[in-house]
Amino acid sequence: MGLTFSFQFYDLPLQHPFQISRYTVTVQKTAIVCISDGIHFGYGEATVNPYYHSTQERLKESFIKIQALVEAASGLHPEELWKNIEPILKNDYFALCAFDIAYWDFYARKNNKPLRSYWSDEEAITPLTSYTIGIDSIEKMQQKILEKPWPIYKIKLGTSNDIEIVESLRKITDSVFRIDVNCAWNAEQTIKNSNILRDLNVEFIEQPLKADDSEGMKKVKSESYLPIIADESCQRETDVSICCELFHGINIKLMKCGGITPALRMIKAAREEGLLLMAGCMTESTIGISGLTQIASLLDYLDADGALLLSQDIASGVTFDFGNIVYSNSFGTGAKLYT
Known part of the structure; x- marks a missing residue:
């Protein structure tokens, strides 16, 4: 039986306006892909993101380009099909x-296996996910x-009073902080701030x-009082x-x-190079988050809170209990679109 490849766009309203150093989002636009043989279904997700030039129009064009190739791919291993599709979508990695x-989700469901079982023990220990506090x-x-007690917070910074923000937040919680600056500091600021933040129970600083500031990052890596994790520099x-050469670890998205x-x-x-390993999300639904968490046991850190930031989700699947991943009992990623 042949495959069908379909896609649909959704608007995901957020609980709070989500502000980082570059922009603010109140509704996240996203695309959901479905691959099916009529019995088994697999779901994937790509968000619209201005920084990475991901638009609805571009995603639609990309999906149409690969539709026939995917629908003729029944039986191919996901790694083989990725090699066939990548040259066509080399300018649209979100799609x-x-x-x-x-396709991984479909492949695992068809073989009656949880997706993560292809590379790790289903009961393997996984890191806690952080919960993001936007600017x-x-x-x-x-x-x-206060509304969301959590063991680890990712604090978005990039303002004129960043240290004051962290000091004020530290007064109300003992939870671990991770700082994400989204490219807003310079080398001198980073080194100076890392010394202060180290004493405020901050675990690391992200990007x-x-x-493109390689020289600045070399200086920061050698002089920072905290580990520095790449995000925008690692695509x-x-x-x-x-x-x-420039960071202590990377954030894979x-x-x-x-x-x-x-x-x-x-x-x-990254493991061969001795880098710290993190994986992160965009502000996406439980479809994307259920896919992301399949690699969690291979990581040191996890930022998989995208669906937790939504006021209304479009799917069920993985959930979280005070930072701990709670996997679905279903095969594949366990994600399922609400009808």
């Missing part, structure tokens, strides 16, 4: 990611923490400098070898690298 997760007034950031597989297939190779390469 490549949505396809790849959907806002100090009072509102404090309120978000403090612009992605594709080829970035891993570059990042080991499936949409940036093109899905689970290349992420597994990036994890292997």
Whole structure:
């Protein structure tokens, strides 16, 4: 029986306006891909994101380009199909990611296996996920923490009063903080701030400098009082070898690298280089998060809170209990669209 490949766009309203150093989002637009043989279904997701030039129009064009090839691919291993699809979508890795997760999900369900079982023990220990606090007034950031008790918070910074924000948030919780600057600091600021933040129970700093500031990052890596994790500087597989000279670790995002297939190779390469390993999400639904968490046991850190930031989800699947992943009992990723 042949496959069908379909896609649909959704608007995901957020609980709170989500602000980082570059922009603010109140409704996240996303695309859901479905691959099916009429009995088994697999789902993947790609969000619209201005920084990475991901638009609805571009995603639609990409999906139409690969539809016939995917529908003729029944029986192919996901790694083989990814190799066939990547040259067609080499300029749209968000679409490549949505396809790849959907096909892995379909493949695992058809073989009656949880997806994560292909590379790890189903009962393997997984890191806790952080919960993100977007930029806002100090009072509102404090309120978000009080509303959502959590063991680890990722604090978005990139304002004129960043240290004051962290000091104020520290007064109301003993939870671990991770700082994400989204390229808003320079080298001197980062080194100075890392010394202060170390005493405020901050675990690491994510992407403090612009992605093209290699000289600044060399200085920061050698002088920072905290580990520095690459995000915007680590997009594709080829970035891993570059990042080991500039960062202590990398944040792998499936949409940036093109899905689970290349992420597994990036994890292997990063481990060989002795890098700390994190995987993160966009603000996506439980479809995307259920795919992301399949690689969690291979990581040191996890940021998989995208669906927790929504006021209304479109799917069921993986859930979280005070940071702990609770996997679905279903095969594949366990994700299922609400009808």
